[in-house]
Amino acid sequence: MRIRIPRFSMAIPAMAWWAAFFIAPLGAIIYFSFGIKPSDPGAGVVDLTSLSFSNYIAATSEVYLTVFQITMRTAGLGTLACALVGFPVAYVLARHITTRWQPILLFLLVLPFWISFLLRTFAWRIILAPEGVLSHALQDIGLLSGPLSMLDTNSAVQLGIIYNYLPLMVLPMFVALDKIDPALIRGSMDLGAGPVRTFLSITLPLALPGILGGMVLTFILASGDYVVPAILGGAKGLMIGNLVATQILAAQNLPMGSAMAVILILMICGIVLSMLMLLMAFRWLLRTIAGPAVDARALSVAVAAETRERT
Amino acid sequence: MASDVRLDRVTKTYGDFHAVDDVSLHIQAGEFMSVLGSSGAGKSTVLKMVGGFELPDTGTITIGEQDVTFAPPYRRDVNTVFQSYALFPHMTVAENVAYGPRQDRVSRAERTTQVRDALDMVQLLHLANRKPDQLSGGQQQRVALARALVKRPSVLLLDEPLGALDRKLRQQMQVELKLLQHRLELTFMFVTHDQEEALAMSDRIAVMRNGRIEQIGSPVELYDEPRTAYVAGFIGSQNFIGGTIDTTNPEQLIADSGAVLAASRVAQGAATAVRAVAAVRPENVRLSHEKPTDGSNTIAGRIVTVVMLGDSLEYVLVTDQGQEYLARVPRFGDRLPETGEKVWMHWPRERTSLFSAEGLEQQEPRFAQDQGAQNSRAAG
Amino acid sequence: MRRPRNWSRALLLIWMGLVFVFLFLPILVVIIYSFNGGRNLYVWTEFSTRWYWVAVHNPRVVNALIVSLQAATISCAIAVCLGVPAGIALARRKGMWSPPFMVLLFIILGTPELVSAIGQMIWLDRIGLYDGLLRLAVGHSLFNLAVVILIVRARAEGLGEALEDAAADLGAVPWRAFMQITLPLMLPAVLASVLLSFILSFDDVIISLFVQRPGTSTLPIQILSSFKPGLKGDVAAIVVITLGVTLAGMLVAALMLRRSDKRGKFLGGALN
Ligand SMILES: Nc1ncnc2c1ncn2[C@@H]1O[C@H](COP(=O)(O)OP(=O)(O)O)[C@@H](O)[C@H]1O
Ligand SMILES: [Mg+2]
Numbered sequence: 001m002r003i004r005i006p007r008f009s010m011a012i013p014a015m016a017w018w019a020a021f022f023i024a025p026l027g028a029i030i031y032f033s034f035g036i037k038p039s040d041p042g043a044g045v046v047d048l049t050s051l052s053f054s055n056y057i058a059a060t061s062e063v064y065l066t067v068f069q070i071t072m073r074t075a076g077l078g079t080l081a082c083a084l085v086g087f088p089v090a091y092v093l094a095r096h097i098t099t100r101w102q103p104i105l106l107f108l109l110v111l112p113f114w115i116s117f118l119l120r121t122f123a124w125r126i127i128l129a130p131e132g133v134l135s136h137a138l139q140d141i142g143l144l145s146g147p148l149s150m151l152d153t154n155s156a157v158q159l160g161i162i163y164n165y166l167p168l169m170v171l172p173m174f175v176a177l178d179k180i181d182p183a184l185i186r187g188s189m190d191l192g193a194g195p196v197r198t199f200l201s202i203t204l205p206l207a208l209p210g211i212l213g214g215m216v217l218t219f220i221l222a223s224g225d226y227v228v229p230a231i232l233g234g235a236k237g238l239m240i241g242n243l244v245a246t247q248i249l250a251a252q253n254l255p256m257g258s259a260m261a262v263i264l265i266l267m268i269c270g271i272v273l274s275m276l277m278l279l280m281a282f283r284w285l286l287r288t289i290a291g292p293a294v295d296a297r298a299l300s301v302a303v304a305a306e307t308r309e310r311t
Numbered sequence: 312m313a314s315d316v317r318l319d320r321v322t323k324t325y326g327d328f329h330a331v332d333d334v335s336l337h338i339q340a341g342e343f344m345s346v347l348g349s350s351g352a353g354k355s356t357v358l359k360m361v362g363g364f365e366l367p368d369t370g371t372i373t374i375g376e377q378d379v380t381f382a383p384p385y386r387r388d389v390n391t392v393f394q395s396y397a398l399f400p401h402m403t404v405a406e407n408v409a410y411g412p413r414q415d416r417v418s419r420a421e422r423t424t425q426v427r428d429a430l431d432m433v434q435l436l437h438l439a440n441r442k443p444d445q446l447s448g449g450q451q452q453r454v455a456l457a458r459a460l461v462k463r464p465s466v467l468l469l470d471e472p473l474g475a476l477d478r479k480l481r482q483q484m485q486v487e488l489k490l491l492q493h494r495l496e497l498t499f500m501f502v503t504h505d506q507e508e509a510l511a512m513s514d515r516i517a518v519m520r521n522g523r524i525e526q527i528g529s530p531v532e533l534y535d536e537p538r539t540a541y542v543a544g545f546i547g548s549q550n551f552i553g554g555t556i557d558t559t560n561p562e563q564l565i566a567d568s569g570a571v572l573a574a575s576r577v578a579q580g581a582a583t584a585v586r587a588v589a590a591v592r593p594e595n596v597r598l599s600h601e602k603p604t605d606g607s608n609t610i611a612g613r614i615v616t617v618v619m620l621g622d623s624l625e626y627v628l629v630t631d632q633g634q635e636y637l638a639r640v641p642r643f644g645d646r647l648p649e650t651g652e653k654v655w656m657h658w659p660r661e662r663t664s665l666f667s668a669e670g671l672e673q674q675e676p677r678f679a680q681d682q683g684a685q686n687s688r689a690a691g
Numbered sequence: 692m693r694r695p696r697n698w699s700r701a702l703l704l705i706w707m708g709l710v711f712v713f714l715f716l717p718i719l720v721v722i723i724y725s726f727n728g729g730r731n732l733y734v735w736t737e738f739s740t741r742w743y744w745v746a747v748h749n750p751r752v753v754n755a756l757i758v759s760l761q762a763a764t765i766s767c768a769i770a771v772c773l774g775v776p777a778g779i780a781l782a783r784r785k786g787m788w789s790p791p792f793m794v795l796l797f798i799i800l801g802t803p804e805l806v807s808a809i810g811q812m813i814w815l816d817r818i819g820l821y822d823g824l825l826r827l828a829v830g831h832s833l834f835n836l837a838v839v840i841l842i843v844r845a846r847a848e849g850l851g852e853a854l855e856d857a858a859a860d861l862g863a864v865p866w867r868a869f870m871q872i873t874l875p876l877m878l879p880a881v882l883a884s885v886l887l888s889f890i891l892s893f894d895d896v897i898i899s900l901f902v903q904r905p906g907t908s909t910l911p912i913q914i915l916s917s918f919k920p921g922l923k924g925d926v927a928a929i930v931v932i933t934l935g936v937t938l939a940g941m942l943v944a945a946l947m948l949r950r951s952d953k954r955g956k957f958l959g960g961a962l963n
Binding site: 006032045085264 | 699700703704706707710711713714715717718720721724731732733734735769772773774776777779780781784785786788789792795799801802803804805806807809810811812813814816817829832833836840887890894896897900901911914915918922926927930931933934937938941
């Protein structure tokens with residue numbers, strides 16, 4: 001007699017682990033978000049006797065909503081900036097760098113990503129310090145009248161976000177561009193398209209999925225960030241991450257923090273979806289501006305006639 | 312209209328490696344010129360420079376009256392059929408073919424007509440709305456051809472366009488390409504590593520080796536009067552017998568085995584070469600049991616294998632010194648020797664050429680290259 | 692006719708150069724300023740290693756470093772023990788189960804760490820797991836597991852089944868073929884994934900912040916908390932020390948990946 005071992009048996013431990021420590025906690029968050037914080041501190045962290053939407057209502061009040069908005073804007077602008085700054089880099093790496101240098105530069109590119117996030121963010125406190133070198137230099141050449149006052153504001157957070165997520169954005173774009181057969185570019189030029197037209201009609205459409213992937217990834221990570229606003233944002237540069245942490249760690253309001261976490265996820269889903277749609281629209285736009293390649297009707301008549309003849 | 316192409320002392324280096332070294336080549340308008348050479352000879356690099364994808368370090372390239380040495384690809388009246396076809400994966404067949412006319416701002420109605428005609432020409436109209444990945448290799452090849460031809464370039468460049476096709480399809484496409492070239496009266500610059508293909512299709516062939524052109528000539532010239540041992544061995548199959556030139560008679564070779572071989576053709580440079588070879592094609596070698604006395608060249612050997620080629624037999628012989636030679640003998644006639652027998656190979660002096668041995672070591676192994684024998688083996 | 696100059700290429704190369712400067716300059720700045728002997732971190736006074744002395748003689752820093760290393764080691768062990776078989780299964784035992792499994796994996800990679808951290812905190816309290824070190828290890832292991840699975844899968848797929856088939860053809864029974872052929876070839880990928888997950892765990896802030904218990908702060912948390920009472924040079928010194936630890940791991944991992952994979956494949960091709 002043979003016992004049939006299921007094909008996924010080797011993956012069972014991993015599944016069980018995730019079920020126990022990832023899916024269950026996610027469920028717990030959702031469950032907790034409908035509870036309330038008990039007024040009596042001795043009664044535990046959450047009161048789940050009567051479930052309600054009260055946390056959601058509180059979390060979408062104007063104060064919090066503003067922070068949600070700022071978070072989405074900071075993450076969105078950061079993603080966009082990363083894409084704009086990073087695309088040329090990915091492009092050079094894929095197109096203009098010899099195979100000897102390419103791995104070295106790629107290694108350098110991912111290197112900061114593996115260097116402590118804390119350190120990289122912390123560095124900007126030194127650079128942007130009002131009494132620091134940069135501040136003095138800018139004042140000396142007359143670009144600033146007083147000390148640099150960027151720290152502990154939203155613009156410092158914005159800068160930190162761009163800085164930290166740039167390598168993460170370049171990498172998928174590089175992979176997408178690198179996959180495009182250079183012969184396609186030659187083919188396009190051979191058929192009379194200049195560099196700009198080749199870029200718009202061949203390179204960009206083929207790289208679009210990679211660009212999109214990178215942007216989604218960057219956006220998700222940036223919008224849930226805690227470290228950058230905590231270090232560079234001060235009181236003025238808050239993001240949701242800090243708000244949730246405060247609710248849970250300082251105010252001990254678990255249900256409220258949970259509700260905010262759920263809202264964060266929903267917002268990310270919403271924005272990612274609309275980003276997808278935006279990029280589909282972009283693709284459509286590229287095609288529409290170019291116009292149809294052939295008169296589809298006239299061609300299909302000929303095709304149909306030919307097909308009939310063949311059968 | 313067809314244009315001529317002129318390469319004048321063109322050189323291209325990568326780092327300090329000479330991929331193309333001082334190449335001059337004049338392709339007549341309407342000519343079918345093949346560039347033949349083994350892998351890495353620099354054929355594609357030459358083609359890329361004509362197409363505008365690489366810029367030469369020195370030298371000039373002229374198409375028709377126009378100096379295009381440094382012109383970008385989109386300003387040249389040439390089109391390319393790429394080795395990998397390079398069909399745009401996100402476009403349909405029709406969109407691929409329409410891409411070129413579109414760059415020239417041809418009106419859509421006109422474009423549609425051109426696409427239809429081009430696809431009709433390669434008999435693919437019924438697949439106009441497919442994506443490239445839904446086509447077979449042969450169909451993709453035809454789309455690439457239609458896409459390049461739809462612009463009516465004055466010169467068509469083809470980089471091993473048939474390399475990925477199976478033998479049957481390849482032979483069929485060879486004929487079609489040749490017919491097409493006749494009909495459209497185009498200049499073709501055709502890169503291949505397949506000497507049979509080059510012989511079958513070309514008006515003239517340029518044989519390349521190590522970035523240089525070894526010889527240019529018609530197929531007949533290259534076959535009958537190769538200028539170097541390399542060309543002699545690369546085109547068709549060839550027996551080479553190593554030795555040194557007889558100091559008293561430059562038309563004789565003293566073979567390593569001691570045999571004296573007389574030749575009617577002595578290639579340039581052979582007389583002064585340290586080592587030389589006598590070359591004779593297998594189809595010119597005859598076998599006999601007795602040593603011939605009519606003064607022809609002879610070598611003794613033992614038959615190790617006989618390969619059936621259809622109308623002829625190919626004998627593989629080994630001499631006492633261990634050299635292998637081929638003889639291709641018609642199947643009709645006297646009693647044919649069999650495996651294991653000791654026989655005399657002989658051939659007339661008129662069929663013998665002497666070359667400097669330089670460049671021979673680069674030859675691929677004879678058996679791999681001797682496609683006639685290989686294919687008949689495969690077929691049998 | 693003149694040889695055209697490739698201006699756009701030059702501009703792009705310059706741009707890339709600037710971006711690389713942008714990426715590395717801040718890191719360089721921290722390293723330099725960690726040797727600033729002055730009381731105010733931001734104002735350079737003199738070269739000195741005194742803050743390194745201060746940092747390594749701070750028992751809380753040393754304690755945090757030990758906690759960090761321990762937590763990273765345990766979470767690494769969990770991720771590798773569970774991830775290697777799962778990664779191999781994904782490459783070799785594909786079936787109806789693999790697409791949903793991959794979806795789950797990408798959900799884990801895509802979930803904001805913050806959300807995952809809150810869930811951990813609630814859940815670990817619920818099930819009564821109060822050991823600080825274990826909480827950290829479990830919390831870090833979830834993301835690491837996904838990374839290990841991706842790297843191992845990429846490598847196992849790259850190997851293909853031909854080698855095992857060849858071993859079988861030569862008479863090796865399946866487990867021997869696995870032990871003698873597959874596993875040795877997988878080893879670089881496994882080691883690389885160990886090091887990467889170690890670094891990820893070592894650098895983690897958010898999960899640690901939420902699941903930590905009093906007395907088991909990790910080094911990043913220690914650093915973060917020392918931001919509040921104003922900054923002194925010892926923070927920079929600690930940060931540079933962590934950089935040293937990470938960089939060492941990084942280099943080994945990069946060498947492993949270079950040996951096991953083709954050029955330019957980050958995370959063993961997991962992102963492709
Ligand atoms: N971009 C390049 N960089 C460095 N070497 C190259 C490059 N392109 C071609 N080569 C080298 O130049 C030689 C000729 O290449 P190619 O023209 O493609 O040969 P062929 O087409 O005859 O096989 C080869 O040895 C090849 O390695
Ligand atoms: Mg080639």
